[in-house]
Amino acid sequence: MSNASEVLLKARMVSRPTSLEFIEKIFDDFFELHGDRHFEDDKAMVGGIASLDGMPVTVIGIQKGHTVKENVERRFGSPNPDGYRKVVRLMKQAEKFHRPVIQFINTSGAYPGKGAEERGQGEAIARCLYESSGLKTPVISIFIGEGGSGGAIAMAAGDRVWMLENGMYAVLSPEGFASILWRDPSRSGEAAELMKLTAQDLIKNGVIEKIIPEPEEGLENNLEFTTNIIKEELKKELAVLCVKPYDELLEERYQRFRKYGEFEE
Amino acid sequence: MNLFKKKNYIPIGRTMPKREETAHEPEQQQETPAIPDGMWVKCRFCGGLIYKKEMDEFQICPKCGGHFRISAAERLAITCDEGSFEEFDANMVAKNPMDYPDYDKLLEKIRDKSGLKDGVLTGLCRINGYKTVIAVMDSNFMMGSMGSVVGEKITRAIEKATQLKLPIVIFTCSGGARMQEGIISLMQMAKTSAAVRKHNDAGLLYVTVATDPTTGGVSASFANLGDIILAEPKAIMGFAGRRVIEGTINEKLPDDFQTAEFQLSHGFVDKIVNRRDMKDALTTIFKLHNIKKGEEGNE
Numbered sequence: 001m002s003n004a005s006e007v008l009l010k011a012r013m014v015s016r017p018t019s020l021e022f023i024e025k026i027f028d029d030f031f032e033l034h035g036d037r038h039f040e041d042d043k044a045m046v047g048g049i050a051s052l053d054g055m056p057v058t059v060i061g062i063q064k065g066h067t068v069k070e071n072v073e074r075r076f077g078s079p080n081p082d083g084y085r086k087v088v089r090l091m092k093q094a095e096k097f098h099r100p101v102i103q104f105i106n107t108s109g110a111y112p113g114k115g116a117e118e119r120g121q122g123e124a125i126a127r128c129l130y131e132s133s134g135l136k137t138p139v140i141s142i143f144i145g146e147g148g149s150g151g152a153i154a155m156a157a158g159d160r161v162w163m164l165e166n167g168m169y170a171v172l173s174p175e176g177f178a179s180i181l182w183r184d185p186s187r188s189g190e191a192a193e194l195m196k197l198t199a200q201d202l203i204k205n206g207v208i209e210k211i212i213p214e215p216e217e218g219l220e221n222n223l224e225f226t227t228n229i230i231k232e233e234l235k236k237e238l239a240v241l242c243v244k245p246y247d248e249l250l251e252e253r254y255q256r257f258r259k260y261g262e263f264e265e
Numbered sequence: 266m267n268l269f270k271k272k273n274y275i276p277i278g279r280t281m282p283k284r285e286e287t288a289h290e291p292e293q294q295q296e297t298p299a300i301p302d303g304m305w306v307k308c309r310f311c312g313g314l315i316y317k318k319e320m321d322e323f324q325i326c327p328k329c330g331g332h333f334r335i336s337a338a339e340r341l342a343i344t345c346d347e348g349s350f351e352e353f354d355a356n357m358v359a360k361n362p363m364d365y366p367d368y369d370k371l372l373e374k375i376r377d378k379s380g381l382k383d384g385v386l387t388g389l390c391r392i393n394g395y396k397t398v399i400a401v402m403d404s405n406f407m408m409g410s411m412g413s414v415v416g417e418k419i420t421r422a423i424e425k426a427t428q429l430k431l432p433i434v435i436f437t438c439s440g441g442a443r444m445q446e447g448i449i450s451l452m453q454m455a456k457t458s459a460a461v462r463k464h465n466d467a468g469l470l471y472v473t474v475a476t477d478p479t480t481g482g483v484s485a486s487f488a489n490l491g492d493i494i495l496a497e498p499k500a501i502m503g504f505a506g507r508r509v510i511e512g513t514i515n516e517k518l519p520d521d522f523q524t525a526e527f528q529l530s531h532g533f534v535d536k537i538v539n540r541r542d543m544k545d546a547l548t549t550i551f552k553l554h555n556i557k558k559g560e561e562g563n564e
Contacts, residue, residue: 130461130462130490232292
């Protein structure tokens with residue numbers, strides 16, 4: 001099996017640790033906060049406040065489940081607009097109390113549902129991107145599994161974007177990509193190869209800054225191996241980001257995304 | 266007040282581009298009103314046959330009022346004051362960041378057929394005297410999908426508006442992200458949204474006009490960030506494609522799902538404006554925001 005297909009399998013494994021498991025291992029005193037204050041509490045999106053070795057932070061994550069029942073409840077980690085509005089709410093709260101924001105991403109994409117459209121999925125994601133770009137506090141995003149489409153970038157528009165060794169991030173799921181371009185979702189393996197969606201590919205084109213290693217025995221068998229690294233890296237990075245003046249932080253964040261694009265004139 | 270004066274339209278040399286069938290998101294696969302060289306066209310809304318000479322530059326079905334898709338050049342002609350449009354970045358063309366097989370050839374073919382370099386025209390213009398930056402997306406170029414060029418031109422147009430302290434009007438029309446440019450297409454969502462934020466923070470006006478279709482990554486970025494969001498009647502606006510949703514929830518969706526009228530009733534559109542009245546609507550909005558006229562601008 002080739003690298004991209006292998007990564008895709010690992011990123012999607014039902015046993016792969018979820019955002020809440022990462023949060024439990026990395027932070028202390030996680031205090032979950034619910035709801036978007038508009039419509040409902042989206043169970044596909046979790047968030048709250050916690051301590052990173054004594055430093056208060058806001059943590060947000062897209063939440064998948066390990067069982068069918070849990071996955072149905074959490075829509076297999078595909079948030080509704082209410083989830084993205086919860087993100088905006090928690091980001092603004094973090095800004096008010098000068099807490100950095102740490103986001104965990106694990107989704108094949110935003111939920112394509114009737115209610116999601118009625119409540120403005122596009123607007124909710126757009127608002128996330130818009131608010132992230134001007135948020136006066138550091139934002140670090142970590143891809144822990146799957147990352148697909150607008151539903152993923154909504155939470156990856158901050159100062160640093162990292163990815164686990166077997167994480168992935170693409171414009172769309174390989175199935176969706178294959179069905180759009182070739183009208184054949186079964187060619188997803190071929191699509192995955194073409195899409196340059198692995199951490200190795202993404203660090204080359206500057207979409208991510210850091211690859212977090214996973215243990216040889218598998219992430220689910222030794223999560224501490226990876227969460228210990230994340231914890232140390234977060235502390236190191238936040239020590240740098242938290243002392244930057246806001247205008248410098250925001251200008252660097254703007255330039256981080258401004259640079260993407262390949263064209264000729 | 267020029268509200269009631271006779272409208273002037275800028276002459277556009279380009280002929281009606283041929284419709285291009287390209288790879289795009291499923292929701293983009295709506296029937297386009299293919300306009301043959303013959304004397305008659307079929308309306309995709311009511312199915313009626315329309316004698317071509319009955320249709321004016323607005324391209325609205327005289328029977329049912331359905332708004333046909335029009336090219337960016339045609340849009341500029343009915344929106345900008347005659348001779349006022351100065352194009353930005355007219356020569357920007359896409360590269361092939363993902364080494365997608367034959368993408369270069371595909372681009373070349375579509376450029377030849379459509380007479381366009383990519384999916385958006387941007388520039389400076391006057392609308393009934395009001396000076397503004399304008400961006401118009403074009404469905405004839407890979408269904409207005411957003412890759413590097415669309416993202417960059419839109420971003421530069423917004424930045425230019427911020428720099429010149431001008432409003433910006435964006436006519437959106439897109440099936441979403443340009444699949445062939447992969448992750449770089451996705452990045453354009455963050456890039457354009459951040460540019461809107463800067464323009465907003467400078468206290469400047471951004472008007473979105475959603476035209477058919479405004480979906481996917483464009484709906485999830487700058488299209489939904491206007492201070493005022495107008496839409497053309499029956500324009501499809503939404504994030505996910507109808508068929509994807511139907512497949513997910515295993516349910517048939519109502520006919521008006523994701524139409525401009527649906528978005529209006531759900532609170533995501535400020536007003537539905539008939540194409541004939543669009544220039545006047547924009548004029549009223551500019552007037553109420555104390556936008557300066559013509560040469561009093563800041564350039």
